[in-house]
Amino acid sequence: MSRPQTIQIFLPSGDPRGMRIAEITTRIVRVIEVPRSQLADFLKMPEAQQVGVYFLMGELSEAGLPRSYIGQSGSVGKRLEQHHQNKDFWNRAFVVISLTNSLTQTHALFLEWLAIAEATKAGRFSLENGNTGSQPYTPAPLQADCHEIHETAATLLATLGQPIFEPLSNAPSAKGEVELFYCKGSGADGVGEYTAEGFVVHKGSKGRAEIVASIQGTSHERMRSQLVTEGVMGAQPGSTGALLVFTRDHLFSSPSTAAMAVMGRSANGWIEWKTASGRTLDEVKRQTLDTSSIDKL
Numbered sequence: 269m270s271r272p273q274t275i276q277i278f279l280p281s282g283d284p285r286g287m288r289i290a291e292i293t294t295r296i297v298r299v300i301e302v303p304r305s306q307l308a309d310f311l312k313m314p315e316a317q318q319v320g321v322y323f324l325m326g327e328l329s330e331a332g333l334p335r336s337y338i339g340q341s342g343s344v345g346k347r348l349e350q351h352h353q354n355k356d357f358w359n360r361a362f363v364v365i366s367l368t369n370s371l372t373q374t375h376a377l378f379l380e381w382l383a384i385a386e387a388t389k390a391g392r393f394s395l396e397n398g399n400t401g402s403q404p405y406t407p408a409p410l411q412a413d414c415h416e417i418h419e420t421a422a423t424l425l426a427t428l429g430q431p432i433f434e435p436l437s438n439a440p441s442a443k444g445e446v447e448l449f450y451c452k453g454s455g456a457d458g459v460g461e462y463t464a465e466g467f468v469v470h471k472g473s474k475g476r477a478e479i480v481a482s483i484q485g486t487s488h489e490r491m492r493s494q495l496v497t498e499g500v501m502g503a504q505p506g507s508t509g510a511l512l513v514f515t516r517d518h519l520f521s522s523p524s525t526a527a528m529a530v531m532g533r534s535a536n537g538w539i540e541w542k543t544a545s546g547r548t549l550d551e552v553k554r555q556t557l558d559t560s561s562i563d564k565l
Contacts, residue, residue, distance in 0.1 A: 316345025
């Protein structure tokens with residue numbers, strides 16, 4: 269359950285877009301945000317010599333997801349130096365360390381495994397790690413420590429603009445269940461929800477396998493192909509031919525992009541996505557907002 273928390277963010281250079289150091293005032297976990305251009309400054313800090321877990325964050329994949337690589341090291345600074353030489357995609361690193369320098373390699377290995385598993389489950393980022401691997405043996409007391417460290421790190425990462433572990437779907441409100449919208453057409457049967465970040469198409473939604481000629485060779489076709497490559501959509505036989513089925517929830521930047529992915533053609537998502545009673549997303553979200561604003565005048 270979410271609860272109020274006090275988070276301190278320190279700007280070593282005074283630049284809010286430069287290096288930032290975040291911590292919850294009552295805990296021993298610290299997250300250091302390191303712009304790639306300031307890696308040399310981080311390497312001079314004592315924290316660069318510590319055991320830690322790190323997240324490389326960078327450019328969007330073709331599927332529209334930010335890319336990330338999750339790793340651990342007994343000396344995070346040296347590992348980031350290596351990635352500076354051999355990984356091009358990232359522009360910022362987020363380093364999780366202990367204020368008391370109490371993390372061991374056993375902690376780090378378990379935290380790395382847990383972070384990859386939870387980030388894969390959330391589906392917000394395109395991970396460069398490949399598979400999650402097997403869970404390393406970790407004594408129960410250390411596992412308990414790691415789960416608490418992970419929880420703190422997740423909060424700090426989200427505060428710094430990287431909600432890599434946050435669920436895509438809205439939690440049910442006090443008034444009832446999440447409001448769902450449906451997109452149906454030839455060979456398409458999608459379901460999803462409108463969120464503060466965009467539009468989430470739910471796992472199990474069915475997309476038309478073939479695309480129309482008008483989007484062939486466009487960014488729409490490339491994005492859809494990347495969704496298949498990354499395993500977000502997978503081929504499945506259907507009664508009316510092959511279908512592309514969403515294997516997990518997926519966040520799109522807009523309702524129209526989500527509708528295009530489902531229908532295999534350009535689409536106005538504000539009109540195509542409808543409630544079970546037939547009201548469009550536009551009627552439910554935009555027109556209602558306009559009306560309520562007028563009523564207050």
